[in-house]
Amino acid sequence: MPRFRVVVADFLADALAPERELLGDIADVVALNATSEADMIGHIETADAVMLYHNIAITKETITRLQNCKLIVRCGVGFDNVDHRLARTKGIPVANVPDYGTEEVADSAIGMMLTLTRGINFFNNRLQRKSGDWSYMQGTPLVRLRGRVFGVIGLGRIGTAAALRAKALGMDVAFYDPHKQDGYDKANGIRRVEKLDDLFRQSFVLSVHCPLTEETRHIVGARGIGLMPDGSYLVNTARGATVDATAIPAAIRSGKLQGAAIDVLPIEPPLADHPLLVAWRDPADPCYDRVILNPHSAFYSEEGLLDMRVKGAQACRRALLGEPLRNIVN
Template sequence: DVVAVNASSEDELAGHVEQADALMVYHMISLSRKTLEQLQQCRLIVRCGVGYDNIDIHFARKRRIDVVNIPDYGTEEVADSAIGMALALARGIHFLNSRLRAGQGPWSYSQAVPIGRLRGRVFGIVGLGRIGTATALRAKALGMNVVFYDPYKPDGYDKALGIRRVERLDVLLQESHVLSMHCPHTEETHHMIDAAALARLPHGAYLVNTARGAVADSAAIPGAIASGQLAGAAIDVLEEEPPSDKEPLVAAWRDPGHLAYHRVLINPH
């Protein structure tokens, strides 16, 4: 038998999963020790997607529950979204649409000036897995200079793809006109893009995050937008989804008086 549980949080699983032989979950549902302890006969958890940071895999292993993911899930689609978001920001598409729809400013592209040419600019990638690679190929096709940081990739990927690698994150940050996040969320990558990291980017850079919400400190983004350090940010993932109204980035994004209102894109993952 297959039972579909209409749940949007871990707490809503109680009373529905205890007798399950296997579970299939998406990214918005966490499986912590609290829930795993209640599984009486489960032997398999399938994460319907790539990242599995929402599952306590260490405790699952102790319970002898196998955890598997779908590594090629959404590879092309997420890469398309990353490039689409970067273009919408860098070409002023989102900014002009948002301003003109609200009746603000003249009916002129000049509102978004300067709109820089992307060809020849550095498109920085953190994490060259399947999605990072697919995004790199798209950015390269647009004539951008693709540079990546991934300390876990063996030598040769840069040569095979015709892109450049750097050995340190700070070097990537200093060069990237567009910074696109494609790494998993781990203890090592938690908030790796914080206020200090954003300050290392060239002034007026763009941040795109389609990886995991917690790899970037979203609370640092409104300040970087307000100062002009970031010209825009496209966020496809948040640490909590749906987000709280008190989440600083969401609050700024919804505030017509904040620059983030026109310069930040937020999509549900």
């Protein structure tokens, strides 16, 4: 039987031990470590399967050149960086790995919430640069979390995991997800909110967990934030463009938001002149103490990273051997 060729498009260099352990008996595994789609020209056309992470996109330019591809697997949850609709017309299945980082992202969302709502980041920043008194009074008022509304946009695997963690803290958990079937609210002991605006109005903490689609692009923006209670908090560990991050500085300055924690931005690394970065880096701006930015790291643990790689390679193996595919998104 001829050997297959599996191309790892981005994110990983040539340390491919997990992938080669799973695929080495049937395929050669090559890492391109591409930083743009153009980097793959001349290297990806003969791939029998493609593993894609989040550093680049695969568009018509690449898909139309694929000659033998039996699967594109997005080694992660979100799949907005691959033109899965076009791939379908070319007979190429696109799959994702929806479960690899569920615990890590949910833990990060709750950790960010606690860091904001308990003033942990705020106090640390102020004291570190000797700004203000060595006193809790710098951060008043902070309020008890029990009974406060933890609003979830998108009750998928990660949204559910975050909801259950917030529920364990005694919070009143509400979610908005028009695509979720009835009964998940009762099964998890949480509340469904039928209208997104109502979730905005109720949420002391709003945590975003939806995929990026045309429906969810900027699902949280200036208008929605404006409906939230004064002194509320925003957390985004989903996809960068689900939140219009340019609306955050004004909301922080006005007191509408008491804090925001953002793990993902539409362009990563972000441009230095992004309004949120400019405000976050300015010691004279309230965002300096009240905004937390992370480098798209909520997914990461050593175990989660290995899961992502192993599950992606397993998906390729099934495709190459003609076995039933799982987690197909197109």
